[in-house]
Amino acid sequence: MGRQLLLEHINKPGIRGLEGYRANGGYRSVEKALKTMAPEAVLEEVKKSGLRGRGGAGFPTGMKWSFLAKPEGVPRYLVVNADESEPGTFKDRYLMQRIPHLLIEGMIPSSFAMGVNTAYIYIRGEYFYIARILEQAIAEARAAGWLGKNILGTGYDLEIYVHVGAGAYICGEETALLESLEGKRGNPRIKPPFPAVKGLWQRPTVVNNVETICAVVPIINDGGEEYAKIGIGRSTGTKLISAAGHINKPGVYEIELGVSVEEFVNSDQYCGGVSGGRPLKACIPGGSSVPILPAELLFRTAKFETRLMTYESLSDGGFETGSMLGSGGFYVFNDSACIVRATWNHSRFYHHESCGQCSPCREGTGWMEKVLYRLEHGTARTDDIDLLWDIQRRIEGNTICPFGDAASWPVAASIRHFRHEFEYHATHPTKVKDPKHCEKDPIPYPEKSYAN
Numbered sequence: 360m361g362r363q364l365l366l367e368h369i370n371k372p373g374i375r376g377l378e379g380y381r382a383n384g385g386y387r388s389v390e391k392a393l394k395t396m397a398p399e400a401v402l403e404e405v406k407k408s409g410l411r412g413r414g415g416a417g418f419p420t421g422m423k424w425s426f427l428a429k430p431e432g433v434p435r436y437l438v439v440n441a442d443e444s445e446p447g448t449f450k451d452r453y454l455m456q457r458i459p460h461l462l463i464e465g466m467i468p469s470s471f472a473m474g475v476n477t478a479y480i481y482i483r484g485e486y487f488y489i490a491r492i493l494e495q496a497i498a499e500a501r502a503a504g505w506l507g508k509n510i511l512g513t514g515y516d517l518e519i520y521v522h523v524g525a526g527a528y529i530c531g532e533e534t535a536l537l538e539s540l541e542g543k544r545g546n547p548r549i550k551p552p553f554p555a556v557k558g559l560w561q562r563p564t565v566v567n568n569v570e571t572i573c574a575v576v577p578i579i580n581d582g583g584e585e586y587a588k589i590g591i592g593r594s595t596g597t598k599l600i601s602a603a604g605h606i607n608k609p610g611v612y613e614i615e616l617g618v619s620v621e622e623f624v625n626s627d628q629y630c631g632g633v634s635g636g637r638p639l640k641a642c643i644p645g646g647s648s649v650p651i652l653p654a655e656l657l658f659r660t661a662k663f664e665t666r667l668m669t670y671e672s673l674s675d676g677g678f679e680t681g682s683m684l685g686s687g688g689f690y691v692f693n694d695s696a697c698i699v700r701a702t703w704n705h706s707r708f709y710h711h712e713s714c715g716q717c718s719p720c721r722e723g724t725g726w727m728e729k730v731l732y733r734l735e736h737g738t739a740r741t742d743d744i745d746l747l748w749d750i751q752r753r754i755e756g757n758t759i760c761p762f763g764d765a766a767s768w769p770v771a772a773s774i775r776h777f778r779h780e781f782e783y784h785a786t787h788p789t790k791v792k793d794p795k796h797c798e799k800d801p802i803p804y805p806e807k808s809y810a811n
């Protein structure tokens with residue numbers, strides 16, 4: 360097991376409460392930042408750490424903070440994105456539920472660095488019980504002087520509020536989230552202006568993922584350079600991976616970025632191997648919005664001897680042979696999984712969750728669902744595969760927000776790598792009506808040549 364910067368204390372007794380958290384070194388980063396560092400120095404450490412946003416896009420956090428507009432006399436905001444609605448992702452829930460003070464602690468030096476005095480945690484409606492846990496942690500922190508006015512006698516003020524959403528995937532997209540936080544329907548905004556210039560109530564705002572903000576704690580405690588020593592290249596530090604599907608040990612794992620995919624799937628420290636003793640068919644490495652990769656592209660690529668769990672290695676080869684680390688929602692499929700069925704299932708989700716503002720997304724997600732339904736239920740024709748390809752291509756890049764891409768990339772990748780399964784579905788209508796057809800009679804993966 361690599362270094363555990365976020366999960367080290369997660370199973371300690373009493374860690375959810377302030378006393379237990381303090382007993383394990385909690386809130387040290389606040390003392391250090393507020394008493395011994397200038398806001399610019401905190402920002403500098405985050406830049407040095409190389410930390411990249413853990414919400415999906417992997418944008419460098421220090422750079423994002425430095426873009427924040429700072430007009431005189433105008434409040435600015437930090438908004439923590441705790442929507443965690445990406446299917447396959449459940450790491451933020453784990454942090455907030457088990458060790459809520461880690462997030463509260465991370466928000467203090469982060470807000471201090473950006474000159475923020477009011478911060479929000481936007482949490483999805485389904486996590487209502489976690490919102491209560493967070494509120495309790497905030498009340499404890501406030502009573503102990505870690506929040507509120509004149510924190511630790513330094514003259515710095517910070518209030519944190521928890522806002523519960525109504526439960527919509529699109530409210531994880533940062534501008535839809537801001538609309539929702541303002542009390543409106545969660546429709547994404549056209550960018551620019553970006554939130555760093557006009558965000559919450561048209562004020563400069565930074566939106567960061569829960570895990571990103573939690574990572575600020577070890578960065579301040581140990582220094583940005585120490586953090587950057589973990590990992591490979593531009594993928595520094597540790598990352599939480601939510602592992603699910605056909606594996607022996609599903610769960611949330613903290614990996615040092617750079618561990619190989621093979622080790623992650625097979626090692627007992629992590630997933631413990633593919634379940635059922637069956638061969639690995641494919642993985643979706645970064646949540647439902649990223650391309651699926653077949654087994655033969657998971658352990659080896661043109662550039663990398665073995666595929667690594669880093670932003671660069673997972674995207675190596677572009678979408679022809681690569682995918683993305685995304686939010687770290689790691690799905691594993693053994694050969695009993697039907698890729699057409701899995702793709703149809705995701706397409707139902709995206710159709711349901713489209714906010715409907717843009718025609719390519721609103722109409723296209725519906726069409727993709729319809730065609731995939733036909734393929735899955737034995738009523739498709741072979742040219743439906745080309746139709747599906749054509750629809751997804753017309754969505755990508757033609758929408759207000761990246762939801763359109765997120766809905767179309769997985770469909771494109773499934774066809775790109777598993778076209779033979781789509782063809783099988785179109786040509787064996789009676790067989791595929793049995794949802795367990797792949798389990799009984801796996802469709803062999805054709806010889807491919809992703810040669811070096």
Ligand SMILES: Cc1cc2nc3c(=O)[nH]c(=O)nc-3n(C[C@H](O)[C@H](O)[C@H](O)COP(=O)(O)O)c2cc1C
Nearest residue numbers: 412413414440442443444531532533567568571761
């Ligand atoms: C459709 C959609 C859903 C998203 N859902 C989430 C989410 O649930 N949590 C999250 O942190 N980011 C989500 N994002 C990414 C956010 O827009 C934003 O990039 C992120 O919160 C920034 O934080 P980071 O820089 O710390 O990663 C989503 C993006 C899109 C397009």
Ligand code: SF4
Nearest residue numbers: 714716717720758760
């Ligand atoms: S891409 Fe889809 S979710 Fe995003 S704004 Fe357009 S219709 Fe809404």
